[in-house]
Amino acid sequence: MQANDVMTQNVITVEPDTQVRDIARLLLENRISAVPVVNAEGRVLGIVSEGDLMRRVENGTDQHKSWWLKSIFAGANDAGSYVKSHGRKASEIMTPNPLTIEETMDLGDVARLLEKHHIKRVPVVREHKLVGIVSRANLLQGLASAxxxxxxxxxxxxxxxxxxxxxxxxxxxxxxxxxxxxxxxxxxxxxxxxxxxxxxxxxxxxxxxxxxxxxxxxxxxxxxxxxxxx
Structure with a gap:
């Protein structure tokens, strides 16, 4: 089986300028844990995950954060961490230049790729444009069906x-x-x-x-x- 046999099509995406609050709402409403960030041509620029949102702390609201969130961000004082924790747009908090795969990649190779890079999902592209996404759950579904x-x-x-x-x-x-x-x-x-x-x-x-x-x-x-x- 190949990636296009199990991938999720009609992927929910966001644009580089999509606001963080809108991304969080999108994840909750659609019960997903990440969204690809694409440009007007459909090219994948990055991925925003729940983890990226957890690293964000809004200015002026620290007093409302739980003690463990404060402790996590206490040492995050470099420029990159500052952008991740204070950014308000997808382009500022996303993981840029993510790995992508072709839709004809064998599922065994996809599984090895996820394991090697310690990632949970990978966008699927055709001629550099997003056509789907394969997650660990998709791989398990393919394995169970094979x-x-x-x-x-x-x-x-x-x-x-x-x-x-x-x-x-x-x-x-x-x-x-x-x-x-x-x-x-x-x-x-x-x-x-x-x-x-x-x-x-x-x-x-x-x-x-x-x-x-x-x-x-x-x-x-x-x-x-x-x-x-x-």
Whole structure:
């Protein structure tokens, strides 16, 4: 399997000038833990994660911070740390120039890349433009779905996956950002979080009605309120 077999498509992104408060709200509302920062051409400039936001302390509000946050930032007095902790825009607090991968990279190579660089996710690019993102959770989903490998991976699996994703997003009324679809030899597995039981069933029906699908395993769970995603 390759990166484009498990990657999350329709990635939620921010622009370099997006305000920190808006980024935090975006992470919470979409139950995700990081967003790529892209320019007008769709090129990946950086990534803002929950960790980057935790390093930020607003001027004049230290008295409202918990003691452990104060202790973390007590020694952060160099220029770089100052920008990270006081910046108000994505471009100021992001991790710049992140690693990216091509959509055809083998999942084994993706896993080794994440392990080697101690990162949780990696943007997927096509001709230098963002087309998806692969997280550790996506890799586990691919591993859980993988059966005996055929001599040649069926090209139809990717067409089936794209069709299901479009159906869920455009017609089923379900936000695709919290869902991942994995297809292996026509067998479909749905992973991620949805807001209601009706959405869980709608995603399953969308998959079952797609030509070429042999079986659907619905692993979607209801999202606890206030709990972030991966």
């Amino acid at each position: 059966g005996p490998q055929p001599s040649e991976s069926p090209a139809d699996d990717r067409a089936i996956r794209d069709t299901i994703i479009r159906e869920i997003e455009d017609k089923a009324g379900v936000r695709i950002g919290g869902i991942n679809v994995v297809v292996e030899n026509g067998n479909v597995e749905l992973w991620g979080l949805v807001d209601a039981k009706e959405q869980r069933m709608a995603a399953q029906v969308a998959a079952e009605n797609t030509n070429g699908v042999k079986r659907v395993e619905n692993n979607l769970n209801l999202a606890p309120r206030g709990v972030g995603g991966f």
